[in-house]
Amino acid sequence: MLFPLGGPVPESELVGRKDFIMSLETRLSEGQSIMLAGPRRIGKTSVANEVSRRLKKKGFYVASVDFFRTSNNRSIAEAIINSCLENRTGVRKTLNAVWDRARLLAGAAKIAVKVEDLELNLGFPKREMDDETLLEYALNLPDVLASKDNKRMLMVFDEFQDAGHVAGQDIYKKMRSYFQLQTNVSYLFLGSKEGMMQSLFGGKKHAFYRFATVLPIPRISEESWTVYIGRKFEEKGVKISSDYALKEIGRLSGGHPQDTMLISNEAYYTLLEAGEKKLTMEIVRIAYERAMVILTPVFDEILDEVGKKSIVREVLHRLAVGDAIYMEKKHPNDIKRAIDQLIVSAVIKKESRGKYRFVEPMLQEYVLRSY
Incomplete structure (x- = not known):
């Protein structure tokens, strides 16, 4: 691999x-x-x-x-x-x-x-x-x-x-x-x-x-990922169409270590199966979709675990689309408990007061596609 x-x-x-x-x-x-x-x-x-x-x-x-x-x-x-x-x-x-x-x-x-x-x-x-x-x-x-x-x-x-x-x-x-x-x-x-x-x-x-x-675990920089992925592909004789293709892998994965590796692997296998030797934006996007398919059972398990209550699923979807999470006809304490559950389950991370982000950006995309 x-x-x-x-x-x-x-x-x-x-x-x-x-x-x-x-x-x-x-x-x-x-x-x-x-x-x-x-x-x-x-x-x-x-x-x-x-x-x-x-x-x-x-x-x-x-x-x-x-x-x-x-x-x-x-x-x-x-x-x-x-x-x-x-x-x-x-x-x-x-x-x-x-x-x-x-x-x-x-x-x-x-x-x-x-x-x-x-x-x-x-x-x-x-x-x-x-x-x-x-x-x-x-x-x-x-x-x-x-x-x-x-x-x-x-x-x-x-x-x-x-x-x-x-x-x-x-x-x-x-x-x-x-x-x-x-x-x-x-x-x-x-x-x-x-x-x-x-x-x-x-x-x-x-x-x-x-x-x-x-100690906070630092996020891996875009430059570090670009250098690493480019080096690994070049070791296999794969040419890079442009740095944009490498950066696109990091953008799609959000820099999440395992997801970045997964998309990169799928890009490599796509090239092997197609008999190609050049990494392009098109190859990266195909690799991303293949990675999403592989992660589907993982994401389904996560959503099954945290989404047993309808309000948690609703809050999760609102976070994914960027809507306000506090809603009319929903008690603020219920929403707060839903947010706390998502944080404890490591699905989202609090960045500042009232602002949250998905720990795994590919899960955010999966939620958008699923709801």
């Missing part, structure tokens, strides 16, 4: 993020904790992976947990412990290796020796340990491990807003009580529900109030 889609991308495919990644690397290496919030498919995980790679190269221990993949306190604890100890053992599921001692001793001598060392140094948790005690061990482990090995630790938490859904809202108070005392760990919190993340880290009544520096 010429333009990467469907997951984190390597450093070479990170467009327009160099300065931002450098800033994150500097802040985290100096002990600052950071919160990044933004909808899925805009590149948060790719940025986090690159920062993690750079800090690991500097000698940091690096661990990560995706709360979307956890289901309860115990699974959270095991995910943290396994990710932390992988720095020592090189084994993804160290807990299983330790708890299945017979198999370990029979077939993995090097790991067995490392595990013996872990138990001597860290007081390894037992399989029969209750969930609450295991979680407390896990929350303390990043700092203990880093201190024992004279290292600094980067702990990455993805979809952090889901921790409360998985383990109850008290999990945040428990985490904060441990994290605020740790001196060897920097935390990078990622979340796809921007409203919830802003509330968690900006609300005075929330446990993580002012614990981490909240």
